[in-house]
Amino acid sequence: MVERELENILRQQGLNGTPYRPFLGDVKNMMRLNETDKQKTINLSEDASPHVFGYYYRTVAKYGKNSFMWFGLWPRLNVADPELIKEILSRPDAFQQPLPETGKILTGGIVFLQDEKWGYLPTKLNRKLKAMNNELQLLLKGIVDKRQKAMERGEAMPNDLLGALMESNSRFINEDNDGNQNVVGMSIDDVIDECKFFYFAGSKTNEKLRHLLLYHFRRYNKLPCDYSDDGDRGGGGDPGSTTWVNQRGWMDLTRHLPAGTPCSHQTASASWDSHFLLFASLVLELILYVCVINVTMILQESLRLYPPAPLMTRGSTKTLKLGNMTIPPGVHMTLLIGILHRDPDFWGDDANEFNPHRFSEGVSNAASTQSAYIPFGAGQRVCIGQNLVLIEAKIALAMILQSFSFELSPSYLHAPFNDINLLPIYGAPMILRSL
Numbered sequence: 401m402v403e404r405e406l407e408n409i410l411r412q413q414g415l416n417g418t419p420y421r422p423f424l425g426d427v428k429n430m431m432r433l434n435e436t437d438k439q440k441t442i443n444l445s446e447d448a449s450p451h452v453f454g455y456y457y458r459t460v461a462k463y464g465k466n467s468f469m470w471f472g473l474w475p476r477l478n479v480a481d482p483e484l485i486k487e488i489l490s491r492p493d494a495f496q497q498p499l500p501e502t503g504k505i506l507t508g509g510i511v512f513l514q515d516e517k518w519g520y521l522p523t524k525l526n527r528k529l530k531a532m533n534n535e536l537q538l539l540l541k542g543i544v545d546k547r548q549k550a551m552e553r554g555e556a557m558p559n560d561l562l563g564a565l566m567e568s569n570s571r572f573i574n575e576d577n578d579g580n581q582n583v584v585g586m587s588i589d590d591v592i593d594e595c596k597f598f599y600f601a602g603s604k605t606n607e608k609l610r611h612l613l614l615y616h617f618r619r620y621n622k623l624p625c626d627y628s629d630d631g632d633r634g635g636g637g638d639p640g641s642t643t644w645v646n647q648r649g650w651m652d653l654t655r656h657l658p659a660g661t662p663c664s665h666q667t668a669s670a671s672w673d674s675h676f677l678l679f680a681s682l683v684l685e686l687i688l689y690v691c692v693i694n695v696t697m698i699l700q701e702s703l704r705l706y707p708p709a710p711l712m713t714r715g716s717t718k719t720l721k722l723g724n725m726t727i728p729p730g731v732h733m734t735l736l737i738g739i740l741h742r743d744p745d746f747w748g749d750d751a752n753e754f755n756p757h758r759f760s761e762g763v764s765n766a767a768s769t770q771s772a773y774i775p776f777g778a779g780q781r782v783c784i785g786q787n788l789v790l791i792e793a794k795i796a797l798a799m800i801l802q803s804f805s806f807e808l809s810p811s812y813l814h815a816p817f818n819d820i821n822l823l824p825i826y827g828a829p830m831i832l833r834s835l
């Protein structure tokens with residue numbers, strides 16, 4: 401029996417884990433625990449890992465950092481060691497994403513360009529996803545066709561991502577000896593797949609990051625900045641603590657941001673948009689620079705405590721060496737990024753505290769920020785949107801600060817949970833007041 405063989409191979413190497421239970425493995429228990437944990441709220445200063453990654457956390461606590469559990473017939477190795485995580489991510493040809501066809505149907509795109517040995521089941525859900533995909537495909541094809549026709553008419557193309565993808569498509573069409581045109585770059589179907597994937601990869605994760613930024617900006621009032629001393633503690637903070645910058649200080653500072661929104665400049669000049677974005681983000685950096693911290697550090701610390709993509713999965717169709725382990729085909733791996741990001745062995749006793757200073761140069765545990773910090777993946781398949789999201793988050797913050805004061809709503813309930821992405825289950829309501 402394959403499952404028992406796999407289990408023996410893992411145990412013989414000194415790995416511990418849950419015993420195999422026929423057919424469903426740990427899935428049923430995991431789902432049951434998730435359902436109850438999901439509803440619960442936790443304290444802000446608590447380690448969120450036992451709550452967010454309940455079943456994984458318990459397995460690691462009981463069986464060790466490199467332990468295994470069962471997803472149906474497949475053992476899943478939990479990997480929370482940063483060196484092993486990096487080794488896995490640095491070998492994308494060997495360790496591939498064992499995503500089921502459900503994920504691929506909707507998203508498509510470069511992330512799935514690899515050997516496809518994972519099965520497709522025509523379940524009700526999969527059929528529904530397929531129908532949704534057809535609708536999405538039609539919609540995108542309409543947009544791409546429209547753009548293609550405009551290109552053929554020689555109209556000026558907007559300088560955007562779709563334009564770049566389409567240009568790659570047209571630039572790499574060559575003609576063979578018989579006069580047939582061959583696409584050697586991206587085909588139109590590839591372009592459509594990419595559009596879908598960019599949308600799915602970038603929307604939820606990005607939205608969560610902006611939530612986090614606003615939330616941390618208002619909730620934690622730990623880093624003193626004497627820019628102004630009018631006593632406004634900014635709301636939402638711990639009573640008696642010092643704000644980074646109080647509201648009036650912000651109003652003074654954000655005056656220097658360019659007026660309007662990036663979109664409102666579109667008619668003036670196509671390149672003005674990017675200048676606006678760059679300028680706004682530079683001004684914001686400068687503003688925070690006077691406060692010892694900068695926005696990048698706040699974003700990094702937010703992504704450490706609440707990485708929007710806290711778990712990654714990999715698998716292999718061959719026997720592979722990983723550290724001093726031998727991983728047979730059929731064993732999948734869960735890379736426990738969210739747990740690693742709060743591991744006191746790397747982040748110290750204050751691992752659960754929000755402290756952007758750990759990302760400033762010269763801080764004693766700065767080495768962890770290099771070795772145990774992986775919010776955007778690593779290796780060749782590292783997130784290609786990472787710079788974009790950081791700039792976007794800064795722009796969004798700059799624009800909000802320019803027009804509003806904001807605080808965390810008293811109705812906020814702290815319930816972060818991993819539901820594909822790490823998200824606040826009850827949302828992160830903010831109260832915005834027009835300045």
Ligand code: HEM
Binds near residue numbers: 598
């Ligand atoms: C805070 C926001 C984001 C986070 C935390 C994030 C995180 C990640 C992570 C962890 C991966 C690696 C997945 C894996 O190896 O299994 C990834 C891949 C990817 N991300 Fe992001 N992402 C974010 C936003 C975006 C945005 C805005 C875009 C696009 C505009 C994007 C495009 C991609 C693409 C295309 C890949 C696949 C790269 C490849 O496989 O070669 N991401 N992202």
